[in-house]
Amino acid sequence: MNGSLVSNTVDIKLKRGPAGLGFNIVGGVDQQYVVNDCGIYVSKIKEDGAAALDGRLQEGDRILAINGVKLEDQTHKAAVDLFRTAGEDVELLVLKKSPHHTNGPAESQAEQAPPVPYLGLLAALTAAAAIFAFIYMRNTGRPF
Known part of the structure; x- marks a missing residue:
């Protein structure tokens, strides 16, 4: 060990x-x-x-x-x-x-940054929404 x-x-x-x-x-x-x-x-x-x-x-x-x-x-x-x-x-x-599975004081848990996969998912969803908005505006002929 x-x-x-x-x-x-x-x-x-x-x-x-x-x-x-x-x-x-x-x-x-x-x-x-x-x-x-x-x-x-x-x-x-x-x-x-x-x-x-x-x-x-x-x-x-x-x-x-x-x-x-x-x-x-x-x-x-x-x-x-x-x-x-x-x-x-x-x-x-x-x-x-x-240790990362143990329970600690509530304030230490609240100060932790969100996990990276969560941020990656949020970025991917934001990018997908922007692409759909661009395609929709382009196909309908409406200006931005």
Whole structure:
């Protein structure tokens, strides 16, 4: 792993509660959640579950290993089976979701520039409207 991945990894120890570990997963080699990525990701944290009470595991985090068993190249079913048979005390190695997906203060979100694809679409629509207006005026013989 490169340095940026290592710095974003955390070990999380959870104690299985009455409702299990308290989160759902998606992904695997047979059910890719992210294009060209076979990882296992947290899709939902269940309220009042072990993960929610701990607070460190978040939706969008990638689970790299469970009790030392790497989840790389696992099918979704194999990963689910590992979670089900992991025992009462479970240790997860987690790659935290990238910072641009985290929630920040509202003012920092409001100051962000619009994404480039949005600006490109706006420019293309403006250009198309200008071309149609030019063709319409040219065909009707009306001066600009």
